[in-house]
Amino acid sequence: HANYKILSKADYHVDFRGGDFPESHLVHTIQLRVGEKVDKTTATMAKAFGLEYVLPGTPEIGHTSPGTMIHTLCTSGVASIISESGLGYRTQPLEEFVEDHIRGTINLLKHFGMMHGDPVMPAKQNYLDMEWCGVPAPEAGVFTALADYGDILKEEQVIGRITDIDGSLISEVKSPIDGVVHTMYPARLVFPGDNLYTLLKVDGPTGW
Structure with a gap:
């Protein structure tokens, strides 16, 4: 090559x-x-x-x-x-x-x-834990992200909403861990199981 x-x-x-x-x-x-x-x-x-x-x-x-x-x-x-x-x-x-x-x-x-x-x-500079935590869409609908890359999250924090076309709430999306948003997938229309987020835990200072 x-x-x-x-x-x-x-x-x-x-x-x-x-x-x-x-x-x-x-x-x-x-x-x-x-x-x-x-x-x-x-x-x-x-x-x-x-x-x-x-x-x-x-x-x-x-x-x-x-x-x-x-x-x-x-x-x-x-x-x-x-x-x-x-x-x-x-x-x-x-x-x-x-x-x-x-x-x-x-x-x-x-x-x-x-x-x-x-x-x-x-x-400050921190290591990230290597255990990936995916957050799938629980329902079909219009996805609105309430958290984006780099946001620090608490477990059970609401990080997104799935609504009907009239704006009525179908489901909230919550963080399953304390961690940081590694990836937000900016899709509008989602279906059950679609990836909405990838989260990671913060693993402590690098010592630099």
Whole structure:
């Protein structure tokens, strides 16, 4: 593969992502843990990139599974992380999300001594738990989201409403956990079982 031939010669690699088309997505980095020496470097990269959340990953999770670029590089000894910043459902990216990727890249260049200065870090940075919590639609109807990416939730908090076409309430959507909104799926018409949210628990400070 042409890309691999180039990237395999690198010391560091970042996969910039902006969210898939049906997603309103949390801003965070992803670090793959493969049980190799490279894990220490990727852990540092995921934190030094400077986003508010870091999601550890293992090969069993889709976005870091065998065959993905991050997995191929990490198992070949090249330190690779993913940066997630962007709302995939928007036809035009917002500047703030592009800036996250740019600022993070500059942070890495500074951390590894390729630029002068100190990385610009958030006031706090936390790990995310790796146990995904999906919130399906309980009924069919018109979905209105009351929570979006990055919102901190309490268990049983109302995070959405499903209504009839006249606006009458069919069902409330409640958070099953204390956690953060990783993904809100901005669909209007939903059916029972459709994904409305993916939530994650916050797993404590990274120590950066």
